[in-house]
Amino acid sequence: MTYTIFVTASKLAPAGxxxxxxxxxxxxxxxxTQDAAEVESILATNAVDAVISRTVDxxxxxxxxxxxxxxxxxxxxxxxxxxxxxxxxRAIPVYVTPGANAQSVAEMTIGLMLSAARRIPWMDxxxxxxxxxxxx
Numbered sequence: 001m002t003y004t005i006f007v008t009a010s011k012l013a014p015a016g017x018x019x020x021x022x023x024x025x026x027x028x029x030x031x032x033t034q035d036a037a038e039v040e041s042i043l044a045t046n047a048v049d050a051v052i053s054r055t056v057d058x059x060x061x062x063x064x065x066x067x068x069x070x071x072x073x074x075x076x077x078x079x080x081x082x083x084x085x086x087x088x089x090r091a092i093p094v095y096v097t098p099g100a101n102a103q104s105v106a107e108m109t110i111g112l113m114l115s116a117a118r119r120i121p122w123m124d125x126x127x128x129x130x131x132x133x134x135x136x
Contacts, residue, residue: 002026004047004068008039009054030056040065053082060086076101 004026011029012020020027028046031038036057042048044065051058051072060083063069072087072094079094087094115121119135126133 003049004028005050005052006030006042006046006048007052007054008056008058009052012052036062043069055081058082063087063090063092071095073097 002024005020006028008030010032012027017027028042028048030042034056036059039056039058040062043051043062046066047068048066049068049070051069053072053074054076058072058081063072063083063086069090069092072082072092074082074094074096077096077098079096082094084094123133123135
């Protein structure tokens with residue numbers, strides 16, 4: 001049986017894509033517009049079995065419009081962009097992937113700490129205003 005997987009992003013990591021292809025899955029991607037209306041349209045017009053959710057909203061309307069939807073997996077841990085109550089009404093499990101973005105979060109945290117310590121946003125604002133302020 002071929003499953004249709006909808007990814008609410010314009011691409012998927014090569015390893016993940018390879019895994020889905022090896023399983024014989026048909027994979028649909030969201031256009032680069034990242035529009036919730038496009039998500040609703042894709043789910044309403046395609047027999048999607050599973051959604052791999054990124055950051056775009058997965059509304060109650062989108063979930064209810066796809067009678068074949070069986071599972072939702074969130075890439076990350078927060079589900080604030082998914083209408084979990086609508087999934088629950090239809091007994092569709094919503095899974096998270098704890099740790100999937102841990103390295104990116106750690107890198108961003110260190111980057112922001114360095115930015116704050118070196119006052120990079122303020123210095124950028126000064127330079128854009130045509131000022132060179134010596135910070136010693």
